[in-house]
Amino acid sequence: MNIDWGSLLLVALVSLAAAVAVVVLVALALVGLSAARPDAPRGGAGASVASPAVATTLSYVCLLAAAAIAAYGIYLVAR
Amino acid sequence: MNFSVIVVVVVVTALAFDFTNGFHDTANAMATSIATGALPPRVAVLISGVLNVVGAFLSVEVAKTISSGLVDETRITPVVIFAGLVGAILWNLVTWLIGIPSSSSHALFGGLIGATWVAAGTGAIHFGALISKVVLPAVISPIVAGVIALVATYLAYRITAKADDGTTRRGFRVGQIVSASMVSLAHGTSDAQKTMGVITLTLITAGALPAASGPPIWVILTCGLAIGLGTYFGGWRIIRTLGKRVSDIQTPQGFAAETSSAAVILTSSHMGFALSTTHVCTGSIFGAGAGRRLASVQWGVAGQMALAWVVTLPAAAVVGGAAALAVSDGGTFGTVVVAVVGVGVAAGIFVSSRRRPINADNVNDVPGRVEPVPAGA
Numbered sequence: 521m522n523i524d525w526g527s528l529l530l531v532a533l534v535s536l537a538a539a540v541a542v543v544v545l546v547a548l549a550l551v552g553l554s555a556a557r558p559d560a561p562r563g564g565a566g567a568s569v570a571s572p573a574v575a576t577t578l579s580y581v582c583l584l585a586a587a588a589i590a591a592y593g594i595y596l597v598a599r
Numbered sequence: 600m601n602f603s604v605i606v607v608v609v610v611v612t613a614l615a616f617d618f619t620n621g622f623h624d625t626a627n628a629m630a631t632s633i634a635t636g637a638l639p640p641r642v643a644v645l646i647s648g649v650l651n652v653v654g655a656f657l658s659v660e661v662a663k664t665i666s667s668g669l670v671d672e673t674r675i676t677p678v679v680i681f682a683g684l685v686g687a688i689l690w691n692l693v694t695w696l697i698g699i700p701s702s703s704s705h706a707l708f709g710g711l712i713g714a715t716w717v718a719a720g721t722g723a724i725h726f727g728a729l730i731s732k733v734v735l736p737a738v739i740s741p742i743v744a745g746v747i748a749l750v751a752t753y754l755a756y757r758i759t760a761k762a763d764d765g766t767t768r769r770g771f772r773v774g775q776i777v778s779a780s781m782v783s784l785a786h787g788t789s790d791a792q793k794t795m796g797v798i799t800l801t802l803i804t805a806g807a808l809p810a811a812s813g814p815p816i817w818v819i820l821t822c823g824l825a826i827g828l829g830t831y832f833g834g835w836r837i838i839r840t841l842g843k844r845v846s847d848i849q850t851p852q853g854f855a856a857e858t859s860s861a862a863v864i865l866t867s868s869h870m871g872f873a874l875s876t877t878h879v880c881t882g883s884i885f886g887a888g889a890g891r892r893l894a895s896v897q898w899g900v901a902g903q904m905a906l907a908w909v910v911t912l913p914a915a916a917v918v919g920g921a922a923a924l925a926v927s928d929g930g931t932f933g934t935v936v937v938a939v940v941g942v943g944v945a946a947g948i949f950v951s952s953r954r955r956p957i958n959a960d961n962v963n964d965v966p967g968r969v970e971p972v973p974a975g976a
Contacts, residue, residue, distance in 0.1 A: 524731060531866045532743045539862040543751040543855050547758035550770040554763035597869045598657040
């Protein structure tokens, strides 16, 4: 019997990396969007140091990166 | 191509199985989105159905695993495949009636293996391929998906802990719509291919296609449509089990669970592993539940599901084997009897499901939930 442990491990690792990366990127984007809200607390402990514009831009970069990972995954399967 | 009557019957039966596969598995993609309110139930099943059709066109790796690997195609006939499909459909309907998210894929493999065993003996079954491409991934995939979802959920809560509550909830809700769509797409890719594989196998055994061919385009199209239609009809019973009875799912958990499921299913379809989307998605939902607070997961429900998973393949094999006995000893008459009995049992299950219907309107109500009893009561 020939069990392809290598492929199984590869599937596990690739899935782990892709899923965790996407979720972390989206979570970071939401932190950024929270900080960019007009009523977000400023100056206090734990408050954002970035300006709203920077926070919003960084959020969109994170979302784009997450979308790119998803799109690349579909591309690899459909190829 | 010149098809005999039995080939047409098998293709129709296979598409019927594909339909049950669709509505059995709607829950995988959409249960958490419906439970968290990210999507209205009817919109969810519509999106899922359409994306299942699209997904069917993405890949044929899994179809090849099935049409050229599990059983020896030179030693079985279309009638044997018919018997196997009957076993798979009946098991799918029974588990749907009681709302257990069992694996449609294992029902299919079990049915085929049982029928082949009876009709052609153990020699016609490739046990090596069965273990390495079906059984082993079945054991490993829910654990892997669960661990990934657990890590992702933990990080999602950790990172957004100080962020604005409303923004986070809305953001993950939108994220869930996207991630649930990805799971539907992945489901179409993975599961529609299983029926494609069976129909292709039938055409090969009937001599209409050369050995080791891929599925023709009309097979891909009809399989995609059958599974999409089944998904649209929605297996509300199983959606309720997965969305409400496993754990109280919030939007960050739903997003993490669906992203993990989509990643695992797409990666393994690409490698040709015919793993069960049900096992992966259920594993993810449990992982996401545990990632927020360990105590919030109903592990008793997990036990019931694990039992159903272990039983699925052998149970479908027994039904498939019994059907194969009838068709191989009884000839055409036996085949007709199996078809009539199969349709009769399916109709009976449908009728009894109408007694306590679960649909888009009441899918999120949980009448059976036990209220906590005060101590000493």
